Amino acid sequence: MPCRDVRQVVAAVREGRADAGCLPIENSLFGSVTATYDLLHEAFGDGALHLSDEILLPVFHALLAMPGTELSEVRRVLSHPVALGQCRIWLESHLPQAELVSEWDTAGSAEIVARRGRRDQAAVAPLGAGGTYGLTALAERIEDDPSNQTRFLTFTREPALAAPAGEAPVRRKTSLLLWLPHKPGMLAAALQAFASRGINLTSLQSRPERTAPWTYRFYVDVEGAPDEPRLAEAMEATEALVTKVVVLGSYREWNDGTAPSAAPTPPPAHHRPRPDFPLYDRRQRPEGTTVVVGGVVVGGDRPVLIAGPCSVEGEEMLLEAAESVAASGADMLRGGAYKPRTSPYDFQGLGVRGLKFLAEARERTGLPVVTEVLSWEEVPVVARYADVLQIGARNMQNFALLRAAGRSGKPILLKRGGGATIEEWLNAAEYILADGNEQVILCERGIRTFERATRHTLDLNGVALVRERSHLPVIVDPSHAAGIRSIVTPLALAGLAAGAHGVLVEVHPNPEVALSDGAQSLDLAGFAALARTVRGG
Ligand code: PEP
Ligand code: MN
Numbered sequence: 001m002p003c004r005d006v007r008q009v010v011a012a013v014r015e016g017r018a019d020a021g022c023l024p025i026e027n028s029l030f031g032s033v034t035a036t037y038d039l040l041h042e043a044f045g046d047g048a049l050h051l052s053d054e055i056l057l058p059v060f061h062a063l064l065a066m067p068g069t070e071l072s073e074v075r076r077v078l079s080h081p082v083a084l085g086q087c088r089i090w091l092e093s094h095l096p097q098a099e100l101v102s103e104w105d106t107a108g109s110a111e112i113v114a115r116r117g118r119r120d121q122a123a124v125a126p127l128g129a130g131g132t133y134g135l136t137a138l139a140e141r142i143e144d145d146p147s148n149q150t151r152f153l154t155f156t157r158e159p160a161l162a163a164p165a166g167e168a169p170v171r172r173k174t175s176l177l178l179w180l181p182h183k184p185g186m187l188a189a190a191l192q193a194f195a196s197r198g199i200n201l202t203s204l205q206s207r208p209e210r211t212a213p214w215t216y217r218f219y220v221d222v223e224g225a226p227d228e229p230r231l232a233e234a235m236e237a238t239e240a241l242v243t244k245v246v247v248l249g250s251y252r253e254w255n256d257g258t259a260p261s262a263a264p265t266p267p268p269a270h271h272r273p274r275p276d277f278p279l280y281d282r283r284q285r286p287e288g289t290t291v292v293v294g295g296v297v298v299g300g301d302r303p304v305l306i307a308g309p310c311s312v313e314g315e316e317m318l319l320e321a322a323e324s325v326a327a328s329g330a331d332m333l334r335g336g337a338y339k340p341r342t343s344p345y346d347f348q349g350l351g352v353r354g355l356k357f358l359a360e361a362r363e364r365t366g367l368p369v370v371t372e373v374l375s376w377e378e379v380p381v382v383a384r385y386a387d388v389l390q391i392g393a394r395n396m397q398n399f400a401l402l403r404a405a406g407r408s409g410k411p412i413l414l415k416r417g418g419g420a421t422i423e424e425w426l427n428a429a430e431y432i433l434a435d436g437n438e439q440v441i442l443c444e445r446g447i448r449t450f451e452r453a454t455r456h457t458l459d460l461n462g463v464a465l466v467r468e469r470s471h472l473p474v475i476v477d478p479s480h481a482a483g484i485r486s487i488v489t490p491l492a493l494a495g496l497a498a499g500a501h502g503v504l505v506e507v508h509p510n511p512e513v514a515l516s517d518g519a520q521s522l523d524l525a526g527f528a529a530l531a532r533t534v535r536g537g
Pocket of ligand 1: 415
């Protein structure tokens with residue numbers, strides 16, 4: 001049915017003159033189709049129309065003119081403004097002087113050129129329109145990029161029927177419209193409601209609020225359907241924050257049929273049946289799990305040695321430590337770029353600069369890097385540089401962090417909390433496993449007891465028992481357990497004797513001047529001696 005603009009398409013379906021409609025929403029070269037965005041609230045905000053499918057169509061353009069026309073004769077080019085925008089580069093280089101004239105649609109502009117019969121006019125339109133209106137192509141495939149495509153949304157008056165039971169679940173997307181209070185951080189907070197639950201954001205557009213200058217409404221597309229638990233929870237959280245939220249609709253994600261679509265994200269663990277045994281339980285995998293990091297096997301027969309400074313204090317000291325521990329036989333490099341410090345006045349780590357130094361040290365030595373992440377928001381940046389994400393003792397029950405670590409796809413080194421029972425520690429690991437990440441290394445680093453002579457007490461019971469109860473690899477960190485350099489090596493050896501698959505130790509080129517944990521850090525020679533003892537050299 002001919003429609004001059006998107007508004008008419010919506011009206012035709014609303015008034016029952018058409019069964020379904022299709023609106024262009026975004027072009028890969030041109031960007032948002034703003035006329036459609038500005039219509040979405042009015043069209044779908046009252047629930048009378050239902051979005052059903054997303055469609056991606058490749059778009060090819062030709063320059064069509066009356067037969068016999070030479071390119072040099074063309075003075076005016078007619079088309080839909082979005083189509084003209086998609087051919088900007090070609091038009092600027094081949095017809096720099098031509099006037100570009102906006103029409104309602106591409107095929108319609110071909111019709112106008114044919115009707116007028118003038119050789120100084122041409123249309124940007126699909127090649128097929130040339131045949132329809134008796135025009136010839138002066139040039140084909142004139143779009144700025146061969147990947148050019150447009151995303152459409154289809155809709156009907158009737159809601160789509162649920163897929164029959166037993167059919168493969170389809171992936172859905174949901175479009176939301178948000179109005180936000182004009183306060184710092186509101187957009188970030190609204191989007192974090194999705195990010196913290198691992199919901200992928202596929203599009204974010206803002207459009208001006210036309211009657212209130214310099215205020216905006218935000219269009220957010222996310223993966224999932226509103227009845228899926230993750231999205232339902234996120235929307236509840238968003239609603240509580242924003243001025244208003246309107247669900248414009250949910251629709252099937254585009255799939256051209258050439259590949260099976262990826263499975264939807266599984267619901268969170270508390271919406272799934274409880275497994276017969278916890279995922280960490282030895283009975284799940286009696287042979288034990290190995291976590292392989294850049295060729296280093298954690299959980300095998302050979303004990304792994306992870307060494308490096310407590311904090312990355314600077315480039316030079318890190319490289320010196322890294323090169324020395326590598327030469328002494330370390331398997332991985334440790335070093336904190338984000339430091340959880342007891343006092344807010346203490347050195348807090350170099351942050352991203354520290355991560356970059358760690359990556360440089362890996363380049364130089366070939367050692368994979370273990371470094372701590374303190375909050376779920378920082379998982380992406382730490383995961384970009386680190387080979388293993390360390391979750392520290394203070395964060396062992398930071399559940400948002402555990403979940404984000406689960407989704408990160410990176411190996412996780414999970415330290416035991418200083419006041420955590422073995423059961424709490426294993427349940428913390430369960431959070432990571434339940435989010436689909438099997439690469440968990442447990443690390444006993446000392447618990448708080450009545451004893452004050454040492455910083456903590458290395459719980460060897462815990463090491464031996466966890467080896468028995470869980471299939472996950474376990475290592476010991478004697479440095480934080482002891483707090484005293486002189487007893488680090490004997491505790492490391494005791495940990496290995498109790499069944500640990502490896503040792504994580506703090507090593508500093510000059511422990512006397514360390515910015516954190518100097519008293520428990522081995523010097524370079526001290527680590528070399530430990531490595532020789534462990535390796536039996
Ligand atoms: C660390 O490894 O430097 C650290 C802070 O450890 P923990 O979380 O065990 O205290
Ligand atoms: Mn430390």
